[in-house]
Amino acid sequence: MTRPAGSGLSFSHLGRLSDATGLFEHAERTEPRLEHGYCVDDVARGLVVTAREPAPEEATAALAMTYQRFLAGAQDLDGGMRNRLGANLVWQDDAGVEDCWGRALWGLGTAAARSCSPRLAAEALALFEVSAARRSPWTRAMAFAALGAAEVLTIHLAHPAARSLLADAAAMIDPVESAATSAPPEWPWPEERLRYANAVLPETLLAAGDLLGEPRWVARGLALLEWLLATETAGGHLSVTPVGGWARGEPRPAFDQQPIEVAALADACARAHDLTGHPQWADATLQCAAWFEGANDVGIAMVDPVSGGGFDGLEADGRNENQGAESTLAMLSTFQRASRLRVGDVAGRVLVPMP
Structure with a gap:
């Protein structure tokens, strides 16, 4: 089998976990557990990874199209996102602004900026703009969404919705008033404990500081x-x-x-x-x-x-x-x-x- 173009990675198992609808969440060893259905959290991450490929094989490009179509079906008219689709293809929850919303924006922003398909990129940007008007009370959700906004700003630096979303996420992680408070050097983290996907918080500050011209956020993110x-x-x-x-x-x-x-x-x-x-x-x-x-x-x-x-x-x-x-x-x-x-x-x- 020949080496694929792009990163040289094998997407064979990702293809095994996917079908014409989306990406199955769970597997028993290498076999997808069809009965557990699909979730936006994983499909959005799948779109991030497949859209990043600079010269994807046809099968990888097809996965990106499937994943984006899934996110479009999960999106509500007001920009919220459902998360779980059962094996019976019925949505099991209401649309909201939890982590799945943030990850969907991350995937859509990445596809808008990096997809090799102009049509997919344009559709991704349109979907991004619908959900980017919303805000979440949860820091991780906002941080994931901010990464999508940062991707959009790499191709549309003045995009107002992306700039606003990125700024709001960074301010949630590192509000202006925190500059006046000195955190204990042994625990400078903005939360009482480390949780999950922790590095998304400093990455959001780095992206915001760089793209919005805020050196304080770059310094804080690096620290x-x-x-x-x-x-x-x-x-x-x-x-x-x-x-x-x-x-x-x-x-x-x-x-x-x-x-x-x-x-x-x-x-x-x-x-x-x-x-x-x-x-x-x-x-x-x-x-x-x-x-x-x-x-x-x-x-x-x-x-x-x-x-x-x-x-x-x-x-x-x-x-x-x-x-x-x-x-x-x-x-x-x-x-x-x-x-x-x-x-x-x-x-x-x-x-x-x-x-």
């Missing part, structure tokens, strides 16, 4: 990211926040560690490298890829070179052998970031061997 990276590193490898979160005084390492945490860190470190050019951020991005290859607290690979899938969690005694959508997408996203750097041992290498 938070540096602290998070140090906190999630032990023994020369990543030791990331577990699924239950973490606060000072709690034991480390802790499990179940989720690939989504590593992917968020890779995204943020890659953005920090783009902004600063400092090699520490390139090294950190490669460290995220290394976590999947076995440089972690257990010393076990979190990517399946045969299926092209990612394993669902790092446990104290091994790994969760299931290869669901979230974990597979986190792995693909991380390797996209590492591959783009084209430095060190990543240069020119197929990070996920072809099946």
